[in-house]
Amino acid sequence: MNFNLFETAKKNRIVVAHRGTCGGNIPCNTLASYGIALKQGADMIEVDVEMSADGKLFVFHPGMEPWHLFHRDRISRMKSEDIAHLRFVNTDCAATQFGINTFDEVLEAFKDKCYINVDKFWGHPKEISEAIRRHKMEDQILVKSTLSDKVLHVLEEVAPNLPFMAIVRDTHDAHESLMQRSIHYIGAEVLFKSEDCEVASPAFIEKMHKDGKLVWVNSIIYDYRDQLSAGHSDDTALTESEEIGWGWLADRGFDFIQTDWPIMLINFLKSTGRYYR
Numbered sequence: 001m002n003f004n005l006f007e008t009a010k011k012n013r014i015v016v017a018h019r020g021t022c023g024g025n026i027p028c029n030t031l032a033s034y035g036i037a038l039k040q041g042a043d044m045i046e047v048d049v050e051m052s053a054d055g056k057l058f059v060f061h062p063g064m065e066p067w068h069l070f071h072r073d074r075i076s077r078m079k080s081e082d083i084a085h086l087r088f089v090n091t092d093c094a095a096t097q098f099g100i101n102t103f104d105e106v107l108e109a110f111k112d113k114c115y116i117n118v119d120k121f122w123g124h125p126k127e128i129s130e131a132i133r134r135h136k137m138e139d140q141i142l143v144k145s146t147l148s149d150k151v152l153h154v155l156e157e158v159a160p161n162l163p164f165m166a167i168v169r170d171t172h173d174a175h176e177s178l179m180q181r182s183i184h185y186i187g188a189e190v191l192f193k194s195e196d197c198e199v200a201s202p203a204f205i206e207k208m209h210k211d212g213k214l215v216w217v218n219s220i221i222y223d224y225r226d227q228l229s230a231g232h233s234d235d236t237a238l239t240e241s242e243e244i245g246w247g248w249l250a251d252r253g254f255d256f257i258q259t260d261w262p263i264m265l266i267n268f269l270k271s272t273g274r275y276y277r
Contacts, residue, residue, distance in 0.1 A: 001112050003139040009214055009255045012276050015266055016258040017042035018220045027088035029059050030098045031109050040263035044115035049103055052125045056080040057103035066068050107135045117142045122151055129159040137144050144189050147174055155183045165216055170197040187214035195230045205253045216256035217249050242268045252276040
C-alpha cells in the first residue's frame with residue numbers, strides 16, 4: 001500500500017480515529033481499539049506515547065493512569081517489566097484483559113495498513129523517530145506539536161523527513177517561517193473557540209491549500225468548557241445536528257477530521273456527498 005497524505009487528501013477527507021474506537025470493555029489506545037477503528041473505515045489512528053523509567057516506549061496517554069488503569073504511579077516512573085503486568089479498566093471500572101502495548105507492537109501491527117498520528121511526540125522525539133525508522137514506516141506517520149524554537153530545532157535534528165503539523169490556536173503566524181525550515185512541514189492542526197477566528201476562515205484554508213499544505217480540525221471534546229472547534233463537535237453532531245456538528249467542518253474544507261465516532265462520521269460524510277473530494 002502506498003502512503004501519501006497529499007494524494008489521499010485529494011481523494012477523500014481523512015477521518016482520524018482518536019485513540020482508536022473504544023467503549024464497553026474495549027479500552028482506548030489498544031490494538032483492539034485501533035483494529036475496530038479500521039474496521040469502521042478510519043483512514044488514520046491516533047496513538048499516545050509514553051516512555052518507561054528504563055527507556056521503553058509504550059502506547060498510553062501520559063497522566064491518565066488513575067483513570068485508565070486505577071493505578072497511582074506514572075508509567076514514566078515504572079520499569080517496563082512492571083508495566084507489562086498492568087491492565088486497563090473498562091467503562092464500568094472493572095479490570096479488562098487488555099494490557100499496555102509497546103510502541104513497537106503497535107507499529108508492527110499496523111504496518112502497511114493505515115496512517116498513524118503519533119501524539120505526544122514532543123516528549124521523546126529522538127526515541128520515537130528511531131522506532132519509526134526501525135520499522136521503516138516514515139511514510140505512514142504524522143507527528144504534531146505546538147511550536148517553540150526547541151521543538152523546531154529538535155525536528156530539524158532528529159526527524160526532518162517525518163510529516164509534521166504545527167498545532168495552532170486561533171491564528172497561525174508561523175506559517176511562512178515554517179516553510180523555510182529544514183522540516184517536512186505539511187500543514188496545521190487548528191484549534192478555535194469561535195467561527196470568526198483566522199484559522200477557521202475559508203480564506204485561511206484556501207491559502208494553506210494554495211501553499212500546498214493541509215489543515216486538521218478536531219470534532220472531539222476533551223472538556224466541553226474548552227471547545228476545540230467552536231462547538232462543531234461530536235457532541236453536537238450526535239445530540240443536536242450532524243449538519244451543525246460535522247457538516248460545518250466538512251463544508252469549510254478541512255482535510256482531516258479527528259473524531260471519537262469514526263463510523264458515524266464516515267457514514268454521514270458519505271451519505272451527504274462530503275467524504276470523497
